[in-house]
Amino acid sequence: MSEKKGSVQDIVELDVTKDGDVCNQEELHSLYQQTYYCAARKAVGLEKLYILHIDCDWKSNQLAAALSNNSIHLTSTDTLEKISTFIAHDQNISDVHFNPVDPNFLLSASSDGTIRVWDIRNPRSHAQEFKDDSDQRIKPFSSFDINCDGTLLCGGTEKVKNDTYLLLWDTRSSKILSSYSDFHEDDISHVQFHHTSPKMLASCSTDCLINVYDLNETDEDDVLQFCMNTETTCERLQWLDYNKVTKQENISVITNTESVQIWDVNEASQKYSFTREKISEALKRKNAETCFAVRCFRQGDEKDPLLLAGSNTPNRGCLRMLKMRDGKLEPYAILYDEKGGNSQMIRSAVFNQANGQVVSGGEDGIINVWMPGKDKPVTSGTTRKFKTEFLTKKAVSPSKKPYSK
Amino acid sequence: MSSKVSRDTLYEAVNNMLSQSKEKKRKFTETVEIQFGLKNYDPQKDKRFSGTVKLKHIPRPAMKVCILGDQQHCDEANANNLPCMDAEALKKLNKNKKLVKQLAKKYDAFLASEALIKQIPRLLGPGLNKAGKFPGPLTHSDSMVQKVEEVKGTIKFQMKKVLCLCVAVGHVTMSADDLAQNIHLSINFLVSLLKKHWQNVRSIHIKTTMGVPQRLY
Numbered sequence: 027m028s029e030k031k032g033s034v035q036d037i038v039e040l041d042v043t044k045d046g047d048v049c050n051q052e053e054l055h056s057l058y059q060q061t062y063y064c065a066a067r068k069a070v071g072l073e074k075l076y077i078l079h080i081d082c083d084w085k086s087n088q089l090a091a092a093l094s095n096n097s098i099h100l101t102s103t104d105t106l107e108k109i110s111t112f113i114a115h116d117q118n119i120s121d122v123h124f125n126p127v128d129p130n131f132l133l134s135a136s137s138d139g140t141i142r143v144w145d146i147r148n149p150r151s152h153a154q155e156f157k158d159d160s161d162q163r164i165k166p167f168s169s170f171d172i173n174c175d176g177t178l179l180c181g182g183t184e185k186v187k188n189d190t191y192l193l194l195w196d197t198r199s200s201k202i203l204s205s206y207s208d209f210h211e212d213d214i215s216h217v218q219f220h221h222t223s224p225k226m227l228a229s230c231s232t233d234c235l236i237n238v239y240d241l242n243e244t245d246e247d248d249v250l251q252f253c254m255n256t257e258t259t260c261e262r263l264q265w266l267d268y269n270k271v272t273k274q275e276n277i278s279v280i281t282n283t284e285s286v287q288i289w290d291v292n293e294a295s296q297k298y299s300f301t302r303e304k305i306s307e308a309l310k311r312k313n314a315e316t317c318f319a320v321r322c323f324r325q326g327d328e329k330d331p332l333l334l335a336g337s338n339t340p341n342r343g344c345l346r347m348l349k350m351r352d353g354k355l356e357p358y359a360i361l362y363d364e365k366g367g368n369s370q371m372i373r374s375a376v377f378n379q380a381n382g383q384v385v386s387g388g389e390d391g392i393i394n395v396w397m398p399g400k401d402k403p404v405t406s407g408t409t410r411k412f413k414t415e416f417l418t419k420k421a422v423s424p425s426k427k428p429y430s431k
Numbered sequence: 432m433s434s435k436v437s438r439d440t441l442y443e444a445v446n447n448m449l450s451q452s453k454e455k456k457r458k459f460t461e462t463v464e465i466q467f468g469l470k471n472y473d474p475q476k477d478k479r480f481s482g483t484v485k486l487k488h489i490p491r492p493a494m495k496v497c498i499l500g501d502q503q504h505c506d507e508a509n510a511n512n513l514p515c516m517d518a519e520a521l522k523k524l525n526k527n528k529k530l531v532k533q534l535a536k537k538y539d540a541f542l543a544s545e546a547l548i549k550q551i552p553r554l555l556g557p558g559l560n561k562a563g564k565f566p567g568p569l570t571h572s573d574s575m576v577q578k579v580e581e582v583k584g585t586i587k588f589q590m591k592k593v594l595c596l597c598v599a600v601g602h603v604t605m606s607a608d609d610l611a612q613n614i615h616l617s618i619n620f621l622v623s624l625l626k627k628h629w630q631n632v633r634s635i636h637i638k639t640t641m642g643v644p645q646r647l648y
Contacts (some may be wrong), residue, residue: 032612037436037618039629076476094476118475208556211563212589215479230588232481233563247526253560255567258483259589283482283624294549295568315623318478338626373478373624378495 063401077387127176137166182214230260308355343369531558541566
């Protein structure tokens with residue numbers, strides 16, 4: 027009897043006071059060869075707000091951050107100086123994207139069932155709105171994307187009663203192009219157009235599937251091209267760069283259990299699977315239970331994709347990048363914020379292929395800008411390039427402004 | 432480190448639950464589920480609490496899995512008394528929505544050979560997607576029987592708008608040890624996904640379908 031009972035132990039709490047790296051600082055820095063420094067760091071406000079989504083337009087030097095109070099915060103991508111903050115929706119914002127063709131326009135989608143276009147020069151009220159309430163039912167958006175030539179808009183919804191919708195619009199008119207409800211059986215967690223093919227789209231869902239669509243077809247029976255069953259709930263997908271050596275289109279997916287999978291689209295088969303334990307090992311961390319995966323970045327130029335991952339253990343956290351090369355995860359760069367600490371739960375990040383710049387934001391309401399290379403040493407007489415600033419103004423709803431220009 | 436749910440508490444609750452269920456026998460085999468109550472967690476802004484976990488002991492042994500296989504896999508399926516269909520049989524459905532829907536209803540899950548799986552959207556249309564039963568992959572290096580057992584032993588959980596999550600981890604005809612092991616694994620796994628781990632857990636109960644909840648934490 028006592029032997030049998032021994033097979034199950036007490037359920038104990040993980041001791042995070044012992045969390046940290048498995049090697050010392052010296053070894054760590056010899057493994058992570060690419061140096062990065064924190065070029066800018068700024069809190070979005072005095073209130074406790076989460077930064078949920080970030081998008082940057084590198085050419086125009088603009089950053090848009092969607093916050094947990096349903097507002098959008100606009101800054102420059104280098105100094106993080108605030109340009110404006112405005113309330114965008116009644117309910118939570120599911121994503122933000124700059125129009126790739128005209129960065130004066132920013133788009134946001136929400137569980138309030140709308141996708142709104144904002145002229146950031148004048149974000150008092152939205153310039154355009156897309157929604158489908160044709161059957162008097164709000165379809166809450168859990169994700170959306172705009173294609174590379176700015177012509178198509180796609181919104182993925184949460185499951186409403188028994189249906190989950192994939193909606194498509196031509197951006198030039200507000201009329202809906204297609205409404206598909208057969209492709210997913212649960213919330214669509216992420217949709218993303220291919221970075222160079224304007225009619226190729228992928229979606230992933232908590233129904234465990236990654237779907238790839240050819241939007242040159244219109245019939246619901248012909249649009250779906252490939253379907254990949256990850257056998258676990260998906261949070262976010264990323265189209266990877268076309269691999270000229272293997273001649274493959276690959277998609278990476280981050281799951282809700284903090285693991286990463288890479289799939290060969292045309293074969294609809296899984297190439298690599300990185301469990302949370304494998305990621306934690308590659309990061310050189312002790313506890314897999316505190317590690318989380320944030321983003322897969324395309325580097326372009328035939329370089330390997332990068333995985334942004336970290337740990338949010340208080341006072342012992344980290345944020346690092348791993349290179350995903352041939353089914354292996356290799357240490358690549360440490361993103362270390364001396365002033366801010368490194369335990370923020372990062373919710374969104376973007377990568378600038380031109381210069382390796384990374385911008386991240388998270389649940390502490392702090393945006394960081396990371397640049398490759400070494401920080402320039404400060405000598406007396408020169409101003410520090412990076413500051414820690416807290417904004418003194420709170421976000422003001424545009425409708426409450428007494429005077430309009 | 433402090434014990435959150437002691438082995439004794441767990442076994443006591445499991446045994447209570449099982450004996451209560453035996454006292455009042457039902458016409459069906461009751462499911463055993465864990466109920467998690469969360470705190471300091473906002474479903475609107477915190478990370479989605481969702482995923483799949485593979486349990487050690489199969490919680491749903493009656494689950495019907497059908498193999499959509501190439502010649503080799505169909506032979507293996509027949510040898511193991513597992514239902515199967517080959518490419519020809521799928522083509523005969525002719526993308527007919529009604530027939531695909533019927534097929535989806537007949538089985539709880541599907542597994543498909545690698546060669547066949549990429550053709551499924553074209554052979555059947557989105558019918559299996561809609562039913563939430565798109566097949567999982569089956570390679571030739573996998574043991575078919577083992578893969579089927581894996582599918583039967585994997586449960587999905589997802590927290591939607593409310594702060595309560597229910598996960599099926601077994602049934603009342605399982606032994607106390609098997610249930611305890613499944614519960615132990617599930618609790619540790621689920622807590623590891625929460626931002627603040629145990630600080631996000633308000634309560635944990637286990638119960639049978641018709642039974643009274645037994646508190647674990």
